[in-house]
Amino acid sequence: MGLLSQGSPLNWEETKKHADHVRKHGILQFLNIYNKVKERQKDVxxxxxxVEYMLVEMDDKNEKVLLVLNGKDVLEILQEKGEKINPNHxxxxxxxxxxxxIEGTPGQPYGGTMSxxxxxxxxxxxxxREAASVLNKNETLLTVTSFPSTLTRNIRHRRGEKVAINxxxxxxxxxxSPFVETFPEDxxxxxxxxxxxxxxxxxxxxxxxxxxLQVTFQACSISEARYLYDQLAxxxxxxxxxxxxxxxxxxxVSDIDCRWGVISASVDDRTREERGLEPLKNNKFRINKSRYDSIDSYLSCCGEKYNDIELTIDExxxxxxxxxxxxxxxxxxxxxxFIRDPLSLFQEKIHLDDENESDHFENLQSTNWQTMRFKPPPxxxxxxxxxxxxPMEVQLTDFENSAYVVFIVLLTRVILSYKLDFLIPLSKVDENMKVAQKRNAVQEGMFYFRxxxxxxCNPVLDPPSTAQNGVESEAKDSEEFTLMSIDTIINGKEGVFHGLIPMLNCYLENMEVDVDTRCTILNYLKLIKKRASGELMTMAKWMREFAAKHPQYKQDSMITDKINYDLLHNLLETNTNRILNLHANGKTTAVQKKRF
Structure with a gap:
């Protein structure tokens, strides 16, 4: 999610008084970090x-699913049993x-070997299993909604009105038709x-x-990190x-399949002035996007000519x-x-040592929730x-989540090894973001792709472009990319695009990989391939079909407690069966038939 700290949180009026202080010292902290490590090379x-989890209780008697509000206690138990007694947990x-x-990560980062x-x-x-072992009877792990905190209050107060998510x-x-809700206590x-x-x-x-589900990579240098940031965007x-x-x-039941636009609206703290609804008077900038959105500029020399969207900056x-x-x-x-204000500030974190701390920089860095994040060293x-x-949505099973993670990591290896260039104008990436969230976009959507x-270009040798705001030969740019289906992008289509899976397979053929690892990777890629082709449904489509076939569904777009209970029970049963099958077969490559 971003920066989460412990301490005495300030309300918005108190936080606002320190906004300029946070920005001023945040920039100093960034400069201190940059100057110390800008020449750093050869990091492995x-x-x-x-992976983010949610804690729920299955109320079998009333056939409801209840949220369990004890994440803090569960977290403390897990930390006491794990990292606090064993740093190598x-x-x-x-x-x-x-x-x-709660959020779970590997105890140590993975390395660069294929194994x-x-x-x-x-x-x-x-x-x-660790998390499940400390839960009470009928409690389990899922991945859905959350509960408001001090960030919520400060977003509402800064904005001047409630956020509006439609x-x-x-x-x-x-x-x-029309569908119009009534709000009795409104x-x-x-x-x-x-x-x-x-x-x-x-x-x-x-x-x-x-x-x-998120993945973080360490690059060998700042230039490689900027190159990867752009390509992955x-x-x-x-x-x-x-x-x-x-x-x-x-x-x-909504007409979208992805969470991104919902989160973007939920943390949109822009005032009416900043959104362009009123003339600027009390605010400094017109801001085109929520602080949770797609990136607004490429960082590498390769990407400069494709920076074709308006970028608001603090001059x-x-x-x-x-x-x-x-x-x-x-x-x-x-x-x-840094055109944004800090949203969350703790009394104990106002006055810091800018040479050795980075909390003020991270305060703004980590509350600009974009599709990609460029992360300087602590x-x-x-x-x-x-x-x-x-941008990834978390999946039901560990197998699926692992498949998506390995797919993205492999993609970075291929991009760096072959010096590939997938860049297109950022305006087209923004258009793709809108298409991606629509219902069944994986099958019906068309996406701009190189x-x-x-x-x-060669990210090391090519000098920065002299193009201004991406204004170069439009005819040339239009020849570089076209609209493609996700099936074409992932699996390839003759005469259109080679396909990412064939690229990854070619890379694997030239690498020394042990048999077990190769089989695991190929099964992960098979899942990605089948999702792209439509042979395997996305989680969103499967959930829609489950609800549509439920005897209590009245084709009125409403999910009742009973439908929700049966849906989550089915998902839990599916996951449990898959785990049992894995243990019985001694494999990590089986795909649970019932789920798909």
Whole structure:
């Protein structure tokens, strides 16, 4: 999720008083880090995943699913039994947004050898079993909604009104038309903000509570990290659609399959002035996007000519960074992040040592929740320059989550090994993001994608482009990319695109890989291949079909407690059966038939 700290949280009025202080010292902290490690080279590949879990109780008597609000206690028990007595414990546990959410990661990052891919699913299984072992009877792990915290309060106060999340409803046979909700205890704000034929939500918890799957990579240098950041940004909408798993909101069937737009709206703290609804008077900037959205600029020399969307920056901060020796692309990236205010500030974290701490930088860095995150090393650490891949939806099983993680890690290896270039104009990436969230986008959506990844620039040798805001030969650019289906992008189509899976298979053929690891990887890639082709349903589509066939569903777009209970029971049973099958077969490559 981002920066989560312990201490005495300040309300918005108190936080606002320190906003300039946080920005000023955040920039100083960034500059101190940059100057110390800008020349750092030859860091080895390390990577790790983050899986977010939610704690629930299955109320079998009443056939309901209840949230369990003891995440803090569960977290303390897991940490006491794990990392606090063994620094090399294989799993780590961290807090998440809601009081019924926890996050699990590997105890140590994975390394650069191919055999590491054979340990991912096993580690995820250990995490699941560890957490399950400290839960009470009828409690279990799932991955969905969250609970409001101090961040929620400050977003609402900074914005000046409640957030307004409007998700298009899925119009079924008996869905009222227009679909209009009534809010009995409404003071009028909900009625004004809710749109016809939309599911209305008005709190951060409806967004930030959706669980996700993320991967972080350590690059060998800052230039490699910037190159990877750009290249992976183009894959964010593709993999989001491929991992779609969230079709239901507030007890209704929506017309979207992914969580991204919901979270984006849930943490949109922009005022009416910043959103362009009123003239600027009390605010400094017009801001085009929520602080949770797709990236706004590429960072590498390869990407500069494709930066074709408007980028709002703090000019004073940008000049300060340029004067300090930061190049144009990185300076504008940081100056763009710092147009935001801090949302969460703790009394104990106001006055810091800028030479040795980075909390003020991270305060803004970590609350710009974008599809990709460029991560400087923490002060005085042996950690290198990193990038985080953030758009994936969490999956039901450890096998599926492992498949997506390994797919992305392998993709980075191929991009770096062959110096591939998948860049397209950022405006097209934004269009892809909108398509990716639509219902059944993995089968019906068409996405802008580069036709020939082998014709790109050399990220080390090519100088920055002289193009301004991506304005170069439009005819040339239009020849570089075209609309493709996800099946074409992943599996290839003769005369259109070679396909990512064939590229990865070619890479594997040229690597020394032991038989077990190769089999594991190929089974992961088989899952990705079948999801892209439609042979295997996405989680979102499977959930829709389950609800549609449920005897209590009235084709009115409503998910009752009973439907929800049976759905989650089925998912839990499926996961349990899969684990049992794995133990019985002694394999990590079986795909549970019932699930698919």
């Amino acid at each position: 590949l390390k990577w790790g995943d983050e 294989p799993t780590l546990w961290r807090p998440e947004y809601g009081s019924y959410m 590491e891919f054979n340990t991912v699913e096993d580690n995820m299984g250990k995490r699941r 998700v298009p409803i899925f119009k079924d046979k008996n869905t009222p 003071d009028g704000e909900a009625a004004r903000a809710a749109l016809p034929d939309h599911i209305y939500m008005d709190a951060m918890g409806f967004g930030m509570g959706n669980c996700c 183009t894959f964010c909408p593709i993999v989001m659609a491929l991992s779609a798993a969230s079709p239901f909101y507030r007890g209704f 004073d901060i940008n000049k300060q960074l340029l004067d300090a020796g930061i190049d144009k692309l990185l300076a504008q990236h940081i100056a763009h992040l 002060p005085n650490s042996d950690i290198g320059w990193r990038v985080e891949f953030r 036709k020939d990844a082998f014709k790109g």
